[in-house]
Amino acid sequence: MKTDTGDKILAYIRQKGQTTPKELIGFIGFSAPAVFRQLKKLQEDGLIQKSGTSPFVFYHLPMSAKDWSTQGAIKWAYEQKAPELKQDYYCETRDVFQARQDKLPKELIRITNNEQISFLLSAVVGEIGNNSFDHNLGNWPDVPGIFFKIDVAEKIIILADRGQGIFMSLQKIKPEIKNYLEALEIAFTEIISGRTPEHRGNGLKFVKRVIEENNLKLKFYSGDAKCLIEKGETKFLKTGKPINGALAVIEF
Amino acid sequence: MKLELKKFGTTLSSRPSAREAWLSAKAYIFGDKKPDEKIEVDFTGVQVLTPSWADEFISSLIQEYPNSVILLPSDNASVKMSLEFVSKK
Numbered sequence: 001m002k003t004d005t006g007d008k009i010l011a012y013i014r015q016k017g018q019t020t021p022k023e024l025i026g027f028i029g030f031s032a033p034a035v036f037r038q039l040k041k042l043q044e045d046g047l048i049q050k051s052g053t054s055p056f057v058f059y060h061l062p063m064s065a066k067d068w069s070t071q072g073a074i075k076w077a078y079e080q081k082a083p084e085l086k087q088d089y090y091c092e093t094r095d096v097f098q099a100r101q102d103k104l105p106k107e108l109i110r111i112t113n114n115e116q117i118s119f120l121l122s123a124v125v126g127e128i129g130n131n132s133f134d135h136n137l138g139n140w141p142d143v144p145g146i147f148f149k150i151d152v153a154e155k156i157i158i159l160a161d162r163g164q165g166i167f168m169s170l171q172k173i174k175p176e177i178k179n180y181l182e183a184l185e186i187a188f189t190e191i192i193s194g195r196t197p198e199h200r201g202n203g204l205k206f207v208k209r210v211i212e213e214n215n216l217k218l219k220f221y222s223g224d225a226k227c228l229i230e231k232g233e234t235k236f237l238k239t240g241k242p243i244n245g246a247l248a249v250i251e252f
Numbered sequence: 253m254k255l256e257l258k259k260f261g262t263t264l265s266s267r268p269s270a271r272e273a274w275l276s277a278k279a280y281i282f283g284d285k286k287p288d289e290k291i292e293v294d295f296t297g298v299q300v301l302t303p304s305w306a307d308e309f310i311s312s313l314i315q316e317y318p319n320s321v322i323l324l325p326s327d328n329a330s331v332k333m334s335l336e337f338v339s340k341k
């Protein structure tokens with residue numbers, strides 16, 4: 001059963017997305033034990049979830065561990081002003097990304113117990129991550145670099161950038177492209193590169209094939225479009241809120 | 253001559269690193285190549301190869317030394333698929 005204090009806490013979490021106990025105590029103005037009692041009740045009622053380990057505990061609305069894991073990247077990619085990122089996930093330059101990518105095959109072999117899938121997945125990550133740098137170097141709209149996270153428990157890899165996005169990148173060499181959806185479909189199915197005069201652009205076709213042939217899952221967002229590859233099938237769809245740059249979530 | 257790609261790293265991923273490798277190979281490895289000598293590209297020890305790296309390095313190699321390059325077989329899935337993509341270009 002919720003109390004007025006419980007309602008207040010719930011409303012605060014809904015508004016903020018997540019909160020720490022300290023922040024709540026300051027907002028409610030009650031003693032710490034009283035606030036923790038309410039938090040426990042809300043958790044028991046399934047209305048909120050607790051994440052993190054002490055002293056970095058926070059409370060948020062219920063969501064799956066997978067959704068929770070992608071929250072940081074989603075916020076970073078969607079919000080108008082880039083939130084600060086944990087250094088563990090932020091690759092400001094290609095060198096940092098490369099150093100982290102070099103460790104990826106070993107880590108993936110440990111999780112999947114499958115060398116070939118691990119090598120292919122590492123190549124997919126390399127293509128997506130390096131694409132961000134290739135197409136935005138010296139031209140980042142605000143924050144340079146990429147978000148790169150591997151969630152071992154949930155078996156997901158997340159990459160995101162706040163770059164110019166695939167539409168802008170391809171429109172320079174193919175002005176007839178009308179929107180993000182068309183751009184995304186071309187990027188994943190035609191041999192084309194936004195890096196004119198280079199005559200390349202196999203990267204996302206390679207990504208598509210690896211994901212399709214190995215029964216992996218990819219959600220790739222750019223602007224107001226997304227490419228969804230699941231169970232060997234690829235779909236291109238329009239989304240609601242547009243994203244800054246690109247966001248990729250790979251499930252393996 | 254045998255060109256062991258693992259000497260450039262076990263994860264061969266970005267275009268800039270491939271360009272760097274290509275310039276280095278041209279300066280320090282292929283300088284000793286005899287005119288009709290074949291170049292055997294050995295992928296042993298390479299764990300990850302992307303189409304971008306392969307395109308930048310292998311395509312430059314084939315362009316510079318046409319009819320001299322032999323790509324040795326590899327069991328690595330990323331090597332096989334990346335080479336397939338580059339050959340389609």
